[in-house]
């Protein structure tokens with residue numbers, strides 16, 4: 381049993397899509413539960429990759445390949461996961477704020493969240509405040525995630541926080557912010573719930589937010 | 600010394616009289632790029648890629664890819680006829696009032712090898728292709744380098760530039776997009792040809808790469824780049840300035856994602872960042888100040904900003920050498 385977890389973790393870390401699918405099938409054949417597979421193979425793979433990325437040992441290409449492999453594993457488990465309603469770990473609506481077209485970081489965060497079992501609604505780039513608000517009303521996400529790569533679009537984060545309060549939606553959704561110019565201090569100032577510096581932190585932070593925990597990345 | 604003489608003193612590794620800033624040392628030319636690489640006001644470029652613009656800048660329309668499998672590139676990529684781009688006409692307009700005895704003519708050549716691939720197939724597909732199908736990528740880069748070289752030669756004939764700044768973003772704030780090994784095996788051979796095409800004609804090659812790209816600066820220098828631009832603070836700028844004294848001019852220094860670049864940065868914040876750059880990097884001698892000051896209307900240098908004048912004044916007043 382442990383062997384299959386270790387092999388799946390290794391396949392994901394090496395970005396081997398086919399192997400990741402095969403090992404996931406093997407795990408399911410052994411009767412292992414999908415949540416156990418995610419917890420014991422997929423999450424540790426990303427934890428390990430996060431550390432390696434932090435240490436400068438691996439690059440964005442490696443993380444992308446690993447995310448694709450994790451997606452493939454999730455794809456194999458998808459029919460089983462969707463059979464149990466509520467099996468998703470939570471719903472996250474994410475977008476890059478208005479005026480900003482950068483999407484690489486956001487897309488990586490999405491891949492990572494999906495690969496870890498969350499349902500993600502991608503609102504795209506250049507997303508106006510009204511679209512974020514509509515998404516909260518329509519999709520009722522557990523977490524609203526905003527990415528801003530430009531210093532000039534940072535005020536959009538403030539605008540959104542204000543709009544959530546004005547529309548009476550602030551208590552319904554947790555907010556996480558990220559992107560190169562965003563800091564924990566900035567996130568605190570606008571009263572977001574969490575700030576993450578990279579995709580790995582983002583996933584951990586979302587995990588805390590959906591469970592209503594005050595985690596390491598709370599601000 | 601005027602700006603021009605001072606610049607060449609720096610380039611030759613002699614002690615400059617002053618440390619320049621990009622607003623004053625260059626006549627920057629962008630009209631050639633408008634025709635050959637990316638349209639300034641957005642819309643379709645010469646390859647058929649659609650560019651979208653916000654006031655902050657532009658980029659290829661996200662999620663609208665020309666192809667997703669690099670093996671298919673030949674089916675979709677049709678190289679424009681360089682003769683028909685109108686580069687000569689662009690040069691005439693742009694050089695009308697330039698005083699070549701005073702300033703450095705710097706022609707911008709954006710959308711380098713990797714960025715062009717990303718413009719066709721998106722950043723994530725492009726990055727994965729580098730690892731999954733390096734042969735097709737190499738083939739594409741070779742062909743695109745031929746186009747770039749033809750454009751560079753046109754730029755050189757038409758603009759007679761001192762410097763060509765070639766843009767290719769290969770890094771994030773935390774490190775390279777791809778490993779140095781992947782860069783060296785897949786991108787570098789074509790990159791080298793582009794650099795040599797420029798330097799062999801006596802033009803200075805300025806490599807623009809944002810983000811933390813310090814692991815491949817040595818490669819740039821070895822291939823003949825004499826300048827590196829947009830040098831961001833995520834790199835060990837002090838170490839790089841020292842290591843490459845007399846071999847590389849470093850253009851940048853400003854903490855472009857930090858509080859001095861926020862819309863609400865005060866004149867005091869901006870002056871403090873200017874003084875920091877002057878005092879920290881100026882004494883090394885091989886430095887050009889490149890502030891990234893954006894405001895709600897876009898890039899301050901192009902759209903204006905009342906904070907620019909005090910910033911330049913601070914730059915002039917502070918002791919840099």
Ligand code: B1M
Pocket residue numbers: 440474479480481482483484485486488489524525526527528529530531532556557558559560561575576577578579580582652653654655656657658659661714722768770771772809810811829831855856860891893
């Ligand atoms: C919600 O929860 C979360 C949690 C975590 C979150 C999160 C959300 N969002 C991100 N994270 C975090 O997790 C991610 C994964 O680990 C991380 O995401 P990142 O996005 O940080 O990291 C990604 C994995 C990779 N990183 C990136 O993709 C950004 C790298 C740099 C080099 C960069 C790139 C690649 C690009 N750019 Co742009 N670009 C720069 C960047 C330099 C830098 N120092 O960051 C920056 C951001 N750009 C800048 C600029 C100015 C511009 N760019 C532009 C265009 C481009 C390219 C097309 C060339 C390309 C983007 C391609 C794309 N599809 O996204 C233009 C803007 C267009 C627009 N309106 O948006 C243009 C205006 C340039 C121009 N003259 O046209 C600068 C901003 C300066 C400022 N003061 O704001 C910049 C810092 C570079 C610089 N010269 O200083 C974390 O931040």
